[in-house]
Amino acid sequence: MNYQDYFSSMPTANLAKDLLGRPFSYFDGQERLGGYIVEAEAYLGKQDRAAHSYAGRRSQANEGLYGPPGTIYIYSQRQYFFFDVATQAKDEPQGILIRAIEPAFGLERMIQNRGKDGVLLTNGPAKLMLALGVNSRAWDCQPLDQSPFAIDLDPRKRKAAKQLIAAPRIGINQSDPFWASQPLRFFVAGNPYVSDMKKRDYDPNRGWL
């Protein structure tokens, strides 16, 4: 299935959950870096108080969210960069934030890029971008299939998780209790690379079957 079809094939929350266990990678010109998606959040567009596109807000900063399904949306906050994929039809500004991956490809290069090892390598949305060595918005608004980024949709490449958990999103403004509490954050239970995963909650097999 191509990205356009996939990223409009089901509601955004279902897509965020469906991405867990799938390989996410970035070709840096020399080698492929990345790993398995273990945490992702859904943002539901104009109605969603926590979304950058809330109430139809639109500018050069968030234009990527309005692109066709499978459009890359990279944004910066403070000195960090974050990676999203736009979902649903063009001009329907929903999207998914990739929050964490379990590193699997190009480990050595990622450790070098990041200057850290262990779970700190990729257990957060900005950390994983640092590990990949992406520090610009150069690929913002580009279609995923015409970029060095890839999400492998082959079901045989997907790692099977023991348990997936839905919880409220991280870092959301609490002024709107409804949207702040919606369970739109999805993660692999017990995987150490999930942001804020407590050591006592680590699964012996990192949450995989």
Added chain:
DNA sequence: CGCCGGATCCCCT
């Protein structure tokens, strides 16, 4: 090990 506060910068109001 886990909580807490400061850093730091682009973009919109």
Added chain:
DNA sequence: GGGGATCCGGCGC
């Protein structure tokens, strides 16, 4: 001029 879909180091337990 203010704030945000964060990160990290320091300190206390």
